[in-house]
Amino acid sequence: MNISKQKGTKDIYSDDILIWQFIEENIRKIAKKFNVGEIRTPVFEATELYMRGVGDETDIVSKEMYTFLDKGDRSITLRPELTAGVVRSYIENGMNSLPQPLKLWYIGNMYRYEKMQKGRYREFAQFGTEIFGSASYLADAETILVSSTLLKEIGLSDDIVLSINSIGCSECRKKYIGILREYLKPRIDNMCDSCKVRYNKNILRIIDCKEEKCNHELKDAPYITDNLCDDCKEDFSNLQNVLTNLKVEYVIDKKIVRGLDYYNKTVYEYISKDLGIAVGGGGRYDGLVSTLGGPNTPAVGFALGMDRLVLLLKEKNILEKIKNNVDIYFALFGDTAHLIGNNLMQTLRNEKNIYVIDGDISNKSPKAQLKYASSKNAKFVCIIGQDEIDKNICIIKNMETGIQENINLNSENIIKYIDNN
Ligand code: AMP
Numbered sequence: 447m448n449i450s451k452q453k454g455t456k457d458i459y460s461d462d463i464l465i466w467q468f469i470e471e472n473i474r475k476i477a478k479k480f481n482v483g484e485i486r487t488p489v490f491e492a493t494e495l496y497m498r499g500v501g502d503e504t505d506i507v508s509k510e511m512y513t514f515l516d517k518g519d520r521s522i523t524l525r526p527e528l529t530a531g532v533v534r535s536y537i538e539n540g541m542n543s544l545p546q547p548l549k550l551w552y553i554g555n556m557y558r559y560e561k562m563q564k565g566r567y568r569e570f571a572q573f574g575t576e577i578f579g580s581a582s583y584l585a586d587a588e589t590i591l592v593s594s595t596l597l598k599e600i601g602l603s604d605d606i607v608l609s610i611n612s613i614g615c616s617e618c619r620k621k622y623i624g625i626l627r628e629y630l631k632p633r634i635d636n637m638c639d640s641c642k643v644r645y646n647k648n649i650l651r652i653i654d655c656k657e658e659k660c661n662h663e664l665k666d667a668p669y670i671t672d673n674l675c676d677d678c679k680e681d682f683s684n685l686q687n688v689l690t691n692l693k694v695e696y697v698i699d700k701k702i703v704r705g706l707d708y709y710n711k712t713v714y715e716y717i718s719k720d721l722g723i724a725v726g727g728g729g730r731y732d733g734l735v736s737t738l739g740g741p742n743t744p745a746v747g748f749a750l751g752m753d754r755l756v757l758l759l760k761e762k763n764i765l766e767k768i769k770n771n772v773d774i775y776f777a778l779f780g781d782t783a784h785l786i787g788n789n790l791m792q793t794l795r796n797e798k799n800i801y802v803i804d805g806d807i808s809n810k811s812p813k814a815q816l817k818y819a820s821s822k823n824a825k826f827v828c829i830i831g832q833d834e835i836d837k838n839i840c841i842i843k844n845m846e847t848g849i850q851e852n853i854n855l856n857s858e859n860i861i862k863y864i865d866n867n
């Protein structure tokens with residue numbers, strides 16, 4: 447019996463991998479422009495990191511983690527998100543002694559045992575950025591700018607809405623939770639089972655429940671955004687000014703509270719207009735570094751779901767723009783032609799590093815070689831067989847026009863020909 451891939455995982459190759467690479471190249475370019483350094487942390491961590499960091503009442507920790515005992519009886523978890531891991535690394539490596547604010551980006555696979563739907567997998571990748579050591583709304587704005595610049599660069603700005611909200615500091619949130627609890631008390635019995643559990647464990651999350659009957663009960667619910675303390679109000683308004691000044695489009699969505707426990711003040715989500723689901727989200731988490739045993743350090747960050755960005759780009763026919771077309775394919779017939787052809791290809795690769803160069807490595811028939819070149823969208827094919835070697839020429843075929851020409855068999859001539867055509 448053949449072995450299949452696990453549910454919720456996928457193999458990425460052929461056209462799809464080109465879209466992944468396109469996004470990854472843009473991520474690297476943008477991270478560099480914003481002077482953000484890369485960080486790579488382990489795929490598995492101690493389970494306790496997520497219990498304490500993400501919150502043991504959250505859906506991720508309570509239902510979705512890949513947790514197991516290793517051979518040394520340690521409880522290990524495949525990372526379901528990367529902020530907790532980056533914070534662990536920040537503390538463990540004493541990064542607070544580096545110049546602050548410290549800006550870090552990452553890309554990597556995450557693991558959540560989820561019900562599968564379009565754009566929802568059990569292994570998926572996130573690109574994220576974290577900024578440590580700045581309590582200012584300017585750092586919040588910077589994370590929004592990095593993520594929205596990426597969306598713009600890859601051509602998705604018009605397909606995605608940025609929704610922002612503030613969930614306040616611990617003071618105003620505590621007060622608000624009291625108000626919300628009072629409002630929900632007579633209504634909670636009419637709400638869904640998940641909300642009933644959330645009422646005692648994670649009450650803020652009730653606000654973004656998508657169930658119809660809950661929505662009905664939430665019709666006149668108070669929002670945290672309307673119950674912020676003066677400091678948080680000013681902070682949120684300053685952030686909006688910066689975004690407006692930077693011409694970053696956003697809407698305020700009072701229902702955004704985010705699923706993870708560690709957020710405070712600014713929270714935001716990028717929602718796909720087409721799929722109606724989030725492609726990314728982020729926010730401020732000033733308490734997390736100290737919760738995990740580090741020094742008091744304000745922090746803010748976001749994560750974008752790579753798989754969902756790929757889905758959106760696929761629907762926009764991005765491939766035509768980014769396909770890796772071969773500039774010149776060497777069709778070679780016979781051992782001597784392969785020796786000469788290999789040399790020419792290496793010379794061209796060294797001298798013209800922008801060219802994409804490919805050539806026969808399996809002694810295919812002439813027809814098969816031309817068919818292969820055509821399948822790779824080769825612009826030119828350079829044909830070399832014994833006849834051509836005897837005359838010290840090669841045949842260059844322009845695959846678009848079908849025109850063939852004989853030119854002298856040396857790299858300068860081939861380069862000149864391609865450059866001029
Ligand atoms: P979160 O860490 O839950 O805030 O998720 C941040 C982003 O990661 C989401 O907006 C999605 O784009 C992506 N994401 C989260 N869970 C999954 C999943 N199971 N499959 C694919 N992408 C996901």
